[in-house]
Amino acid sequence: MNELYKKQVRNALVTWFQEEKRDLPWRKTTDPYKIWVSEVMLQQTKVDTVIPYYERFISKYPSLESLATAPEEELLKQWEGLGYYSRARNLQAGVKEVVEEYQSIVPSTRHEISKLKGVGPYTAGAVLSIAYGVPEHAVDGNVMRVLSRLLLIKEDIAKPKTKKIFEEAVMELIDEDNPSAFNQGLMELGAVICTPTKPKCLLCPVREYCTAFFEGMQEGLPIKTITKKTKVHKVKSVVIQANDGKILLEKRPSKGLLANMWQFPMVELPTLKHSVEEIIELDYGISISKREEIIAFKHIFSHLTWEMESYGALLIEEKNLAANCKWFTKEEIELQPMPVPVLKIWNTWKEKV
DNA sequence: GATACGTGGTC
DNA sequence: TGACCAAGTAT
Incomplete structure (x- = not known):
């Protein structure tokens, strides 16, 4: 890259960003804490999804100290539905x-x-450049897509190693006087113009500097391999109500999928050797009545699928209740952080009662 | 380096 | 419908 080219690209990009940038809540502040929160929420998550979560989160936790002292369950409740x-x-x-x-x-x-x-590397660069004006790279999926086209980089962006190429390219191109607008401009361009399919090249501020456009290759870049199917888990979940009206919830383990979130007692059925009632008795130490179906559906995670069947049941006898389980009133349940598929069961159950 | 980790939207 | 995508990180 020669100096003139670099200068033209960054000027075009920064100018475009300053004039066309979307009005987003985290663009109204330079508070490193708030920028940090926004960057974490935006990881693998669409802007439109994040906006209401960000607003609520910053209202509840306006400062580092307020978040530092928040109870974990309250924090997870704030995050409920955002994922990861x-x-x-x-x-x-x-x-x-x-x-x-x-x-x-x-x-x-x-x-x-x-x-x-x-x-990680991305969030570090994003906070440094946006909040502090430090000229550091912040390479995400947008940046790799934009630069792969602009500079005709044909490396496979699915390989972790490839990211270094883009980080180096950013450090060459970056506007030292305005790294914030430069990095955000790259991402904004990827989000609204240089999209994965059907990029809007005719509206692009750096079209005249884009090698892929010149070659007519923009639709074929970036190169990205890998695509694996999710494994299917057949699971059955039971909403169990006691005589006093309370309902049993189970807290998931502190590591792994949906860590520390609450759910209704759930069993996976690799075999059909036992009935759901029998497995519930063995795993949870309670006996329950014959069940009625609430709802059946598929929930697709990034790496696995739950084929879910859910039932309502009544408690017959509590013998030796599992330690990670607890009875809650309906009102208390609303305060517990629950993953989306569990919320779906809960909301359907409430409608049917 | 490969895999785990959520969810909602799009084509 | 299934595949892919979205401002990634931890292990």
Whole structure:
């Protein structure tokens, strides 16, 4: 890349961003904490989905200290429906580190900020450039797509190794005077113009500098391999009500899928050797009545699928209740963080009662 | 380096 | 409908 080309590209990009950028809530602040929250929420998540979560989250936790001291269940409830729930726990862990070890000042070097929980190469660069104006790369999927086209980079972006090529390209191209607008401009371009399919090249501010456009290859880039199917898990879940009207909830393990979220007692059926009632008795230490179906549906996660059948049942006898289980009133259940498929069962059950 | 980790929207 | 996508990180 020669100097003139670099200068033209960054000027065109930054100017376009400043004039055309969308009006987003996290663009109204330079508070590193709020930028950080937005960047974590935006990981693998659409802008439109994030907006209401961000607004609610910042209202509830306007400062590092308020988030640092929040109860985990309340925090997860705030995050409910956003997905990738470890982001919430890691964010709080990172925030606690800043409060305790950095006197509540978010670090402003890549070396230090990268030590924080949940802050990877992208988030580090995003917070540094957007909140502090530090010229650091922030390479996400948008940036790789935009630059693969602009510079005709044909490496497979599914390979982790490839990201380095893009980080180096950004460091060459970046506007040292306005790294915030440059990095955001790259992402904004990817989001609204240089889209995965049918890019709007005729509206693109850097079209005249785009090698892929010149070659007519924009639809064929970036190169991305990998695509694996999700495994199907057949699961059955039971909404169990006791005589006093309370309902049984189970807290999921603190690691792995949907960690620390609550659900109705659930069994996976690799075989049909036992009935659901029998497995519930063995696993949860309670006997229940014959069940009525609530709803059956598929829930597709990123790497697996639940084929879910859910039932309502009544408690017959509590013998030796599993330690991770607890009875809740209907009102209390609303306060527990539950994943989307469990909410679906709960909402259907409520309608039917 | 490969895999786990959510959800909702689009074509 | 299934496949793919969206401002990635941890292990």
